[in-house]
Amino acid sequence: MRALHNKSKHTNMAGTPILMSQLKQIIRLLTQGYSRKGIVRETGVARNTIKGYLRAIKLCNIPMEEILNMDDQQAAHLLITPNKNEKQRKQDFMLRLEKLQDELQHPHVTKQLLWEEYKRDYPGGYQYSQFCYYLDLYDKSQRATMVMKHEAGDKVFVDFTGDKLHYVDRTSGEVIPCEVFIATMGYSNFTAVGAVHSQKIPDVVAATVSALNYIGGSPRAIVPDCLKSAVTTADRYEPVINEVFLDMANHYGMVVLPARAGKPKDKSKVERAVTISYQRVFAPLRKLTFYSLQELNVALREQATILNQRKMQQSDHSREVLLVRDERPLLRPLPTEPYEMKQQLMLTVQQNCHVYISKQKKYYSAPYRFIGFKVHVIITSSLVRIYHQGECVATHSTEQTTKYNTLKEHLPSHHQIVLDGTNQESLKERAKSIGPPVLEVIERVLSNSIHPEQAYKSCQGILIIANKTSKEILLQSCVIALQYNVCTYRNIQRLALGQYANREFSITNTSQQLPVHENVRGAKHYN
Template identity: 30%
Template sequence: MRYRPANPITFQRGGRHPGALARWKEARMATKKEIMRQLLKGVSWNEAARALRCSKATVAKCAAKMAEEQIGPERLESMTDAEVSGLFADGRGKRGEEYLEPDYARVCDQLARVPKMTLALQWARYCDCNPGGKRLYGYSGFCRRVGEHARAHDLVARIAHEPGRTMLVDWAGLTASVFDPVTGKRSPAYLFVASFPWSAWVHAECFPDMRSRSWISAHVHAFQAAGGVPDILVPDNCATATDRRRKSEPIKVNDAYLEMAEHYGCAVVPARVRRPRDKAAAEKAVDLCETWVLAPLAEERFTSFDELNAEVRRLVDALNARPFSRREGCRDDAFFGEERAALNPLPAEPFELYEWRRCKVSPDYHVQCDHMRYSVPHRLVGRTVDVRLGAASVAILDGGETVAEHGRLRGRRGQYSTDPAHMPPEHLEAQSLWTRGWFERRAGEIGPETRRLIAAVLDAHPVEAQGYVPCSNILSLSGRGRAAELEAACARVNEMGGTATYTRVKNTMAAARSEAAARPAAPTVQVVDRAAHAGRVRGAEYYRRRRGDADAQ
């Protein structure tokens, strides 16, 4: 079976490179020109052959050609290498005109564009199409000429990077693993890679997903690790960076990514679709991280992302400290020595990705988000406002204007954050349409236990008005003739103690109804008229009527 090389485009017969062959031909022409020069000086054939390390036959050919063409010193010096080569042409070059030349451009285009296309298939097509009956190149000659054409026409423009100008970002194709310490379930960890192309300095970090929040957080951490911000960010056309849905549509940076870039004062310039050379430094950085970071972690077992990222930082620091192979120093030397000084300064506060909600202001001038309540100016009661939720802050906007700001509440549900400036004056004085007296009076109409529970709900809030909505919700459970059920449920909640809430009272009422439905019904007592069975004319019904008539008189 004939040997086929793994990469036939670079396979050469005899191991000689085409460039070496060309240099050898040039050296031959230079040697013949030097032989002629020595012969014109009167050097013998033997001395010229020994001095120039060639055969006497070659010297004889040069002497014969000089005599035939009448070449003198002036003409020899004025001749080029091509002219000297023409003097000794043996006709072998004409044989090349007999060969059928392949369509090299088409071959290279199909190799790059058509999946699973190979040089062997292209050579078979070349052999099948020979209408002129010319000679055909063999497989090795075909591969050599295609390779020469590819090297000559696959030109690449070098991108001149400036220090601190750009940061290239991308996700690695390979993933790491994080295992649940209890169940042992594996979760993928996606590696974000940021590279500064001038110094080739790399930052990498693992995240549980590739969604927008992780994408934004990765950029923020990269800026903090670099100690500055570049002028331009160059991502690819991933969904977290652009909103482009079709090839015909223009590229549009999505709102969250653009907001983050504006916060840091940099521009976003996505690379062209299917043009990886636009961000070749990022592709190289990803390849290095997959080799020097992800590959060593393949057999490791991590139970948290903090543990995994600590090891990733160690391996990335080692990568940045490795010496360059083709220039002095390392990535750390180039970045911290020069490029970091060219970065723009970080803003005072890091960027924070917010969640947006639409909420209606309740009668107690609060909005509810994630089971927590935040106050707004009382004039906005009944309006629908925008709520911006951050990791540590909550802002409420009406018509694009911020009307209230609060710290983000965490922990127990149902907490309140109330600004006294948002309260109406009558609430500051505990006087309003909804007052403690109004709720206690209405609860007293239902029963004493309900009144006691309502008082406990109002006392549980630091601002009494905060308990108005829960009290209204609890009292609404008395509708549809269920006042007695509400009284019984309030009695049970009061007896058990703890925090009284609408949900707890409602669940207690539902449990009482379920218990009543499951309880067996009392047996009915059947009255037996023994007088009728004994044959008497007047039975028990007669005497019952007589007793009723007597009572009426």
């Protein structure tokens, strides 16, 4: 069908066609006997425009009554079609669009330059305004967005804000900048906001754990940005997740689904939450000064709570209501023990029955049977665990300040004997098990010795007498040594192996008073 563009300068058919409802009014007036001049007066449509439409109806060979019964879109399709030249021009331009869009991505290339080149190549082409109009339409068509439906309790989206907050150190007056972490639930838009010192893995893990505690459970998946603390190697199909971040996610029963690099729409939920946080969380705090990270986080938590309790514009409910009503029942309960960041090492058990952790500059013992074996060491903020072939063979607390952290049962038996011999409490326990006199002798030896090591050897020698003779002989020897105040290893050995060897004794109390004799003068003799 040929075009309905009237060549008169008064017609509007080449630019903006009249509405089909107006055309139907023209047809009705025409069937009622109105002249064309009267129709122009009643409708305000130019006479040449009316003539053009009536000519098109005649060429279509369609009765006017039938046109009145058509839908507006159907009638427009029949009567308003571009002329042949316009159709060719549009087809030619559509074929150029992809190349023009690619050219526009080059540095310093402008639409004005591309249009000038286009007009030189095709003089009858579009003018600059229409050129830009169709180019923009094509660009928008290539950036179509998809509506994502989020299920309750399914995903939490996390990211850092571009803008930072800060607090002031009370002592030095230094302004300490802080990164702000945002976590938002996909279904309810419930948002958690927290400040940390950096985007390093310890701070990212701490911020994530704090956000999950604020939410009150863990969803099925977590969607982070491609920051190095979460994603070691970004890849569209198989990204490599940071081991610590993955371990944290496993602790809370979550799958890690990183957003694609350079594709912010993959995490549009948290991108929008960042914008809202600027307006509803950052802005109300602009006039306040904070003097610690804790103070800043308390204020952020208060503003986030106000935001979550606020009714959303396109919903009848607040974020908190949707979370409590629809999402929280579906969330996985948080573990009883919060996640502790782990460092994992492969170390060799040394000849001294210890592994050495260079970062802490400390030694931790492992059972002596694993000397020379490779063991898997997992370090948290509170514990050091040593594994061999999946079995935990040693556990130590990191709170100890000594360089060597040794458990006695990890040592060979002869090392344990030596270790017991250099421990006062162990020596006293062994002596007490034989009898109180032996314990008293050991305590006197320990207190009278100049050097501890000398005392330990003496005590070991005294206690070993029980193995060479018997406990009873050692006990009786210690009683006599106490009576005559000769509590040394050499004297007790002589008592046990000399006078009392191979004899049985009964322990008797010996009086300390002098015997009654006529040659002994009393105390009154010296008054």
